[in-house]
Amino acid sequence: MRFLYTLFLLVPIWDVFSQTDDSNFVQKDSLLYISQQPSKGFFNDYILFIPKDTPLNKKIVLLVEPNNTGKTSDTIEVHKRSAEDLATKSSVGNNIATLLKIPLLVPVFPRPTAEALMYTHALDRDVILEQTPIYKRLDLQLLAMIKDAKKILEMNKIVVDEKVFMNGFSASGTFVNRFSFIHPEIIKALAIGGFNGELMLPLNTMNATILNYPIGISDFHNLFSKPFNVKSYRTIQQFVYMGKLDENDAVQFDDAYSKSEQKIINQNIGATVYQRFLKCQDIYKSQSLHPIFKSYEDVGHWTTSEMNLEIAKFFFKILHSKITSQ
Template identity: 35%
Template sequence: MRTTICRVLLACAWLALGNARAAETTPAAAPPPALEALRKEVNERNAALVQQGFNLTHGLRLQGRGGAPARISLVLPPSDEDHRLHLWLAVQGGEAQLTLRGPAGQAPLLSWAARQGETSLQRRLPPGRYELEFDAGASEGGFALLGVKGPALVLPQLDAARVQERAAAPERGFHWPYFLYLPQQIKSPHLLVVPNNSGFVSTELELLRAAAAGELNRQAALAEGLGVPLLVPMFPRPADPQADDLYLQALSRAALLATHPAWQRVDRQLLAMVDDARQRLAQQGQVLSARLLMSGFSASGSFVNRFAFLHPERVLALASGSPGGWPLAPQAALADGVALNYPVGVADLAALSGEAWRPAALKAVAAFIYMGDQDANDAVVHRDSFSAADERLIFARFGSTPLARWQLSQRLYAEQGLDARFVLYPGAAHSVTPQMQADIAAFFAERLAAAVSAAP
């Protein structure tokens, strides 16, 4: 079980959304042509690392003479696998110094200086906090890129003025904390919910908090642009030898069957968090709609896709990226009568959830389902997501790869009259590209405008 989980975290972690976003930030003044070329190169290198299976990538703009060193704080959870760290930098006029320090009391694990180049480190690293420092003060500035293979989190700096943390409140229906981000101006009465995906098995709250904080940091620009509050839960990813698919962060089959109070029905726990946040904001004079915007990628792309089937009346629009290799089919059986049970289809969804499936309500949910045409990440072959019987059925009837299944998925949604827009991005692997981010923002803005025009 442990080996399978580790393979999945390498493939499925959606922390790559942070990727080279720092390198994508537009400076106040246009950079010199040479810096613009470096900016393009860091994006190309980032895409190549994703293609090579690096589950976490992070880009940085390095300030030149007089600028402060750039830093990345990494947290490594316990793991029985080697980590591979790949580092690249390029600066103008001089050299940059890179230093990697491990947990307190250790000598630097790596010290390296270069004008342009790359280096790698592969070894089994103890759990703890690691600090990467890039000092480009002896140069004219440039860019750096970090890639990691293995379980790891980047610790972000949250804006305390904008972010609130709500503690677990079992008496209110949720056993795990959540973050609530408030934009500078709330323009729309809808809450954006982005489920967390730690990328590895853990129930340690500090690790879950770090993963959720990273997700919040990545989605804050979307929330600001739309003018909506943002909620990110801190659900765990427990290991359970009695339930191979207890993948709460993907809303797997076992997630709907879990009986442990802390694991039980995380979809309903999320609704309790949402209603808690709405009540808190109402007390501050901000009344929010019960209908949500939801966005997720990889495991959390599966979560938002499945959540909408369970609670369609609570979702206004969703963006589901690379949802586990197979978005939930909106039908109970194939034409020849073969049943499609959850999470392949909805044949037994009512029995699992205790509520009837409501296809009419689902037709009122707008969905943006997207994937790169080079995305080979397939949760179908992993037992923490789908059963062996599910895999055989999907391979035999729908295709052996996510790309092979894409058009059929699109057709099934269209046949049921669902408002689902399927978008395939040429050349993209298992990551969220800047173009995807822009399209998601435009999709949500369009749906919010439609909701305003439709309001009585």
């Protein structure tokens, strides 16, 4: 969806939303670029898109979609431009935000060529273990961005629920899936697709093989200083989809998974994308986890207008149900 937009940099917040005192809605599409604020817990910038006709003084839900540049670069401007495109025109997330009239947050996380095996945009194991401030615990940085964005919105009469919607496709879908395991209490609903067929599993072992993050939860407490909260995880409404022709298989590449992780996945979950998708469904159901799983005929590693509409309807139904904090 293409439209003209304005990028606001360090302008008075009350000028951004172009609203009059007697208006019940935001008057035009607005884009905020918020610079990193280490004192608030985030060492990277983020983008906040507020679509025209977003309601004021009415509880809605903030949508979050992690950025996915699709390549490495040591130039942050490359990732910034990609995130701006995602926020304004080239993502399922922008489509959802525009149709549902809800704000969209997109982080501007780097994905460095100098550290090519650290797949930041998929929240892989390497980045979870990283200690450099800009990369350290991107999940916590995203939480801090969400907290900051809520304050900005609420200062301007845009009231959002305590929990968020999350959306992602390809690497960002993998990011959302893993993030949902770490912080299930913050998510009301999520939709993900194009994620190589391999979901994070709520298992410590499989076929006598230990499943560490990001495959399973065996070392979850050691990494995150808390147990996996399966009770909170079960409250997340999920739409998980895959094109039957999707052969975009990051599992076979070292930047996404280590050699040992690749072996575990290929031998225990499946050697192809669609095999894994089916196996993961069985595993989730066996653990009393019941996302909506959907396969699309004649679709590869992309989304169609039909898929985009179905995802939007999924969030629309939840948005317009009674919004209560669980």
